[in-house]
Amino acid sequence: MLDEESARLVEELKSFNARLGLKKRLGGVQYGRVIEYTRAYQFLHLQAGHRLLDIGTGKHSIFPLFCAYMNPAVTCHITDIGEYVNVQRKIARRIPQLAAAFETGRVTMEMQDATALSYDEESFDAVSAISTIEHIPQDGDSRAVREAYRVLKPGGKLVITVPLAHGSAAFDTHRKRTSYLRKYQGEPTFFQHNYDDKTLESRLLEAAPFSETSRELWDDGGFYQQKWCKRVPMRNTLKHLIGWWLTELCLKKYRMIETYEGSRALLAVVRCTK
Numbered sequence: 001m002l003d004e005e006s007a008r009l010v011e012e013l014k015s016f017n018a019r020l021g022l023k024k025r026l027g028g029v030q031y032g033r034v035i036e037y038t039r040a041y042q043f044l045h046l047q048a049g050h051r052l053l054d055i056g057t058g059k060h061s062i063f064p065l066f067c068a069y070m071n072p073a074v075t076c077h078i079t080d081i082g083e084y085v086n087v088q089r090k091i092a093r094r095i096p097q098l099a100a101a102f103e104t105g106r107v108t109m110e111m112q113d114a115t116a117l118s119y120d121e122e123s124f125d126a127v128s129a130i131s132t133i134e135h136i137p138q139d140g141d142s143r144a145v146r147e148a149y150r151v152l153k154p155g156g157k158l159v160i161t162v163p164l165a166h167g168s169a170a171f172d173t174h175r176k177r178t179s180y181l182r183k184y185q186g187e188p189t190f191f192q193h194n195y196d197d198k199t200l201e202s203r204l205l206e207a208a209p210f211s212e213t214s215r216e217l218w219d220d221g222g223f224y225q226q227k228w229c230k231r232v233p234m235r236n237t238l239k240h241l242i243g244w245w246l247t248e249l250c251l252k253k254y255r256m257i258e259t260y261e262g263s264r265a266l267l268a269v270v271r272c273t274k
């Protein structure tokens with residue numbers, strides 16, 4: 001359940017998404033992401049003159065463009081390790097104000113590895129990593145947090161969202177297909193870390209000497225994992241047609257919870273201030 005301010009922001013996010021074309025309108029704001037984007041946006045508290053770095057934007061995220069749209073005096077740096085991040089420029093063309101922001105350099109886009117950013121120390125007021133750093137193998141998630149810390153100005157904010165291990169112990173997921181830049185060659189490829197209370201602390205919150213850290217846990221009662229992913233045939237095709245309905249369902253199902261163990265918590269929002 002979202003508070004009143006978050007609920008208002010969700011409406012802004014949905015109407016922004018709908019302006020990005022029919023495909024986005026039908027697909028809705030991706031299940032879970034609607035919570036992640038809203039809570040991340042609220043925490044970053046962007047102000048005129050701020051510089052935002054989004055890492056692992058990928059091709060589908062609307063988060064950094066939404067930030068740029070809502071804050072015409074904020075500079076947004078869209079980055080990803082994959083070349084497909086170039087799609088972001090195409091998405092922005094739908095909204096003249098964003099297309100212009102690309103032209104003037106207020107919004108930029110480039111390929112960057114979150115574990116080895118090319119930016120100087122203390123160059124950003126805000127860094128976001130929405131469902132990104134869990135996809136970096138081994139201790140890449142902690143290295144990415146340290147890099148974010150390095151490029152943040154004192155007092156700057158980092159927001160990270162990651163998947164949880166549904167109330168049980170942390171585990172890694174591997175897949176028999178290509179996972180981002182890791183090509184499938186017969187051996188399962190690393191897909192993602194799924195966190196529990198302990199690994200949220202040790203791998204993320206304690207990875208760098210932030211002055212303040214906190215986390216929020218969100219639980220959808222098992223709907224997504226137990227029903228949608230296991231029981232719905234052709235769900236990836238359906239998602240493109242009735243994703244808007246999944247967005248609404250997500251908003252009804254998700255609850256913020258305090259205690260991880262024994263829950264079905266699906267995602268965490270991690271907040272750090274330098």
Ligand SMILES: C[S@@+](CC[C@H](N)C(=O)[O-])C[C@H]1O[C@@H](n2cnc3c(N)ncnc32)[C@H](O)[C@@H]1O
Nearest residue numbers: 056057058061080081082113114130131132135
């Ligand atoms: C789940 S996807 C996209 C998430 C996106 N932020 C969103 O809101 O939907 C994760 C992204 O992380 C990117 N990624 C994986 N490893 C990375 C790394 N080392 N540095 C930067 N991006 C990385 C992938 O290329 C992919 O686009």
